[in-house]
Amino acid sequence: MQHTTAPSIAVVIPCYKVTRHILGVLAAIGPEVDRIYVVDDRCPDQSGAFVREHNSDPRVVVLEHAENQGVGGAVMTGYQAAIADGADIMVKVDGDGQMDPALIGDFIAPILAGEADYTKGNRFFDLEQIGNMPPMRLFGNAMLSLLTKLSSGYWDLFDPTNGYTAIHREAARHLPFGKISKRYFFETDLLFRLNTLGAVVQDVPMDAVYGDEVSNLKISKIVTEFMAKHVRNFCKRVFYNYYLRNMSLASIELPLGLLMVTLGSVYGGLHWMESAHAGLPTAAGTVMLSAMPILMGTQLLLAFLAYDIASVPRRPLQQRGRLARAVLPRG
Template identity: 35%
Template structure:
């Protein structure tokens, strides 16, 4: 328990042998349940998870498992296979405070987080933290993430590494550029304009938010955290952006950034359209939705007209001053409508953002 709030930690792992055991053993004492999700790893991640869980149980004087519990994966708990959790994973007997969960097939980072969230929902945790299994997250700072949740300042808290100069300097330029692009796109899509580093997987969410954000429909690729921010905003949830540095060692990233940026950008565009309709037309009404639509349509027409004008000019040598001027005017009008829409969006969501600095 942390300040009278039950705490669960979702620990997704895919081929994290050599790292995941240390993360389990170093988990803060106030964590009540660790949902260790093996995303169908091909190395020794599953065995290391269970061995570390047994060691953690001994250190905490929890009822430890028998030796044969570590040898047989058949000792699984199901509820008839009817729930969303057991349809996607096998849930083992708890080993101390660790609940080992094994995916039937590889589902990706977001899929593993979703499975852990479903388990936390089933258990009714007051707050649920997500921690990567590669050891890059400072577990001693977990209370900093939980404080805004416990204090009632926010329903969701996420780490922000971009406030630390050493992190920005050590990041490869292409990765930094990709992170910056996705940060801006997530601001637009989610409506949380002050939030940075949306790819950070060190997060905490309240039980209330977890119940109302639609976990079963959560995006299962690496952009799950960006997707979750959009859904939180549509529900009017408050988000805390918390300064927390990362810890780097020998671990390597398995993300293909060209694929990652392309897929997540498309997902954010679809989520942005959904948020405008859900938040500003269905759940409530605000004219900024029409500003966005009109500005986007006008800008798109201006770009098409400009390209056509350039083509005709080059192909036929014609001076199309009037058409070029009209294209420029349309582009100006469209840009102004988009800027007004963004300004209105910032004003509407300003009270939904909390920034916590050191």
């Protein structure tokens, strides 16, 4: 008779100036969790020492950084410790009290069911709740969501900056921890890395809760730093998925579409400037020679996007891992 053990669930809590809320967060974590990793990210309030002094939960393990590494660095430290201790699923919860630990079951359910490798919160699911979201935060998240769809390849996800997440060890152990962005871009960069692994990601509906915390999401950061990183990740993802690992019709559609749109735009622009300088209308034939490659190139680019949207990973890594272990010879 074969005996199976229940999956081990771990919670990772990055801590930075959260001493007012951390004990309440720890107390609200239910019995379904086996281990809790509190990561003191060089907190000026010494969150780690505070938890050691006031916490009585035997599940809590305090980890401390010698230098501040940002929320991403703290989460990855927790992931690595949990993987080393044999955790099967790792849930990331912030220590500021804005994420309800009662939702942990909702986040791990798709992973336990074998339907996903990674789950993340989505505060945009309930239309009634969206009205309570600050307008600037709503606009910023909408912009980031669009950029993240392009750069990560997960076209069916929204609210990319949502930090309430859960991940299966089969996906986490393949992550390049040394390359993932450690600060504000962490959640978005992680999605890009998961796509290159072929991991299945699902959104989990949750309410938007805002207390007295100060948002670090700035439009200037979206337009400058985040935009450059999204372009970088998009180029990397396209190269990895459409040229390095596989070739398809989409591998031809993208460069050909870009080339035709560029040539049509440059040709039309140059002749329009010449005609404007001479004070003459642009010839109809010239307009057609410019418009045709632009239209055809646009169609090719849309065809590439359609292929990319249809290529969102659907088979979880954990299923592939179980299949590989099942067919490997024993002894």
